[in-house]
Amino acid sequence: MMTTPYFLITIDTEGDNLWQNDHNITTQNAQFLTRFQNLCEQYHFKVNYLTNYEMAKDHDFIQFGKDIINRGTGEIGTHLHAWNNPPIHQITDDDYTYKTYLIDYPDQQMKDKFDYLHKLLEDTFSTPMKTHRAGRWALDKRYLHLLSEYNYWVDCSVTPCVNWSSTMGAPLGLGGTDYSTFPQQAYFMDLDTMQSGESSLLQVPMSIRYKYTPTIQNLKNILHKLQGKHKPNSTLWLRPKKNNLKQMMQLSQDVLNSGSDYLEFMLHSSEFMPSGSPTFRTHEDIEKLYQDLAQLFKFLSNKVTGATLSEYYLYQCALHNKTPT
Numbered sequence: 272m273m274t275t276p277y278f279l280i281t282i283d284t285e286g287d288n289l290w291q292n293d294h295n296i297t298t299q300n301a302q303f304l305t306r307f308q309n310l311c312e313q314y315h316f317k318v319n320y321l322t323n324y325e326m327a328k329d330h331d332f333i334q335f336g337k338d339i340i341n342r343g344t345g346e347i348g349t350h351l352h353a354w355n356n357p358p359i360h361q362i363t364d365d366d367y368t369y370k371t372y373l374i375d376y377p378d379q380q381m382k383d384k385f386d387y388l389h390k391l392l393e394d395t396f397s398t399p400m401k402t403h404r405a406g407r408w409a410l411d412k413r414y415l416h417l418l419s420e421y422n423y424w425v426d427c428s429v430t431p432c433v434n435w436s437s438t439m440g441a442p443l444g445l446g447g448t449d450y451s452t453f454p455q456q457a458y459f460m461d462l463d464t465m466q467s468g469e470s471s472l473l474q475v476p477m478s479i480r481y482k483y484t485p486t487i488q489n490l491k492n493i494l495h496k497l498q499g500k501h502k503p504n505s506t507l508w509l510r511p512k513k514n515n516l517k518q519m520m521q522l523s524q525d526v527l528n529s530g531s532d533y534l535e536f537m538l539h540s541s542e543f544m545p546s547g548s549p550t551f552r553t554h555e556d557i558e559k560l561y562q563d564l565a566q567l568f569k570f571l572s573n574k575v576t577g578a579t580l581s582e583y584y585l586y587q588c589a590l591h592n593k594t595p596t
Contacts (some may be wrong), residue, residue, distance in 0.1 A: 277533040277583050278575035279475065280311060281427060283350055283404065284322040284332070284540040290549050292368045296325050296355060300541040301332035307543050308335075310561065312344055314568045316577030321350035321404045321427075324357070326540070327391050336396055346579040348402030349392055349423075353440075356384045363441050372409040372440035372447065385417050402580040404428050408435055409447045415462040419472050422596050424584040427535065429465075429476040431455040432506045451504075455480070456531060457587060471596045473584050478509040478526050478535045509536045513550055516563040520570050527574060533583060534575060 282304075286296040304320075311318050318339070326332045339345035353373040354366040360380045363369050373381055392400050403418055405428040418426055431454065435447025454467065457475045461468025482505035507522045523534055541547035545554050578586075588595050 275574065275576045276527055276531060277578040277586070278316055278571060279319065279427075279533055279535045279578060279580060279583060280316055281319045281321060281404065281535060281537045281580070282307075282540050283537065284320040284326045285350065285352065286323070286325045287541045287544065287547050288549075289352075289370075289539075289541070294367050298325050298329040298332065300544040300547050301326065301329045301335065303544040303547075304332070304335055304540060306561070307564075308339065308345070310564060310568065311577070314572050314577070316568065317579050317582075318345040319348055319402060319580050320345060320540070321348040321402065322392060323350045323352050323406065324355060324388055324391070327388070327395055333395055340396060340398055346402065346581055347392060347396050347398065347400070348404070348425075348580065349388060349400050350404050350406060351385060351388050352406040353381075353384055357387050358383050360384075363443075366441075369439070369441055370407065372407055372444065373405065374409050374411045374414060374448075375441040375444040378413060381413060382417060385421070389421055401425065401584070402427070407438075407440065407447065408433075408450075409440065410465060411448070412463045412465065415460060415465060415470075415472065419462055419470060423472060424595065425473050425475055425580045426460075427475040427477065427580065429453050429474050431476050431479050432481050432504065433479065434503060450476075457533065457583075459587075459591065459593070471593060473587055475533065475535060475580060475583065477537060478522065478531075478533075479506050480522060480525060481505065482507050509534060511538060511542075511550075511560055511563055513556070513559070516566055519563075519567055523567075523571060523574075532586075534571070 286298050287300050336347050351373055354371045389400055401424040403423050403426050408428050408430050410428050430450050434449040434451040436449045438447040458467045460470050460472045460474045462470050507518055509522055526534055542551050545557055551557055551560050
């Protein structure tokens with residue numbers, strides 16, 4: 272059984288700088304992942320590459336992914352962006368610009384898109400897909416039933432403390448998912464309520480906490496209301512954002528001190544490439560990112576054990592006397 276908490280490094284593995292509304296999606300960032308993988312292996316950490324359609328078709332990433340699978344230094348999972356994932360079904364005048372959620376689509380179109388990517392990834396990497404994160408974090412009960420139907424072990428789409436309902440995909444859709452009252456720890460899910468339940472699907476929420484105490488946040492909310500502003504409660508993520516190394520270290524320590532048996536880190540694959548994201552634009556930005564990552568990983572190296580999401584799932588199954596599906 273576990274002696275130290277697990278460190279779960281999750282990378283949303285997708286095209287270059289998708290924050291831009293560009294219909295011509297490129298995948299040059301696949302050539303920049305080896306440096307990050309090598310840094311993780313230096314600290315005996317494993318990486319979970321949650322992979323979307325365009326990256327599953329990229330030759331460089333395919334070779335990279337097969338190598339980490341063969342060496343047991345990471346795993347490939349599923350990450351679906353509905354707007355460019357075949358089969359294409361236009362539900363707005365420009366799905367690329369709106370970056371439509373999978374949950375915006377009718378049931379059959381939703382299943383067709385998921386089935387396509389699931390089979391593409393399994394065929395490409397010759398391994399079962401067991402782990403998943405929703406594109407733009409958007410889940411509903413239909414999505415969870417799909418994951419269960421395809422025998423997924425882990426979903427890691429829940430972002431505790433965060434309400435995405437005002438973040439739209441399709442303009443006539445329902446918006447994103449409200450996770451503001453969801454658990455902060457891993458749990459086996461109820462596929463209909465998305466809360467704790469008896470299914471075999473494990474939810475592994477992102478490591479996110481509120482930035483302020485409830486008292487301070489309430490005072491801020493009152494001030495915002497008097498100013499006629501509406502702002503969501505401030506949160507801290509285990510995610511590099513430029514100049515947030517100390518916050519990531521403190522968040523990590525707070526989560527571990529709370530008794531959590533894991534930390535979950537995330538970044539996008541394109542953020543390792545200059546001009547691959549709005550945050551890390553220059554070569555200097557990338558060098559600073561790697562300096563921060565090295566310091567964070569060194570800080571965590573004697574506190575956590577690197578693992579894939581599947582390995583964490585097997586640990587949770589043993590803990591709860593569940594048989595892996």
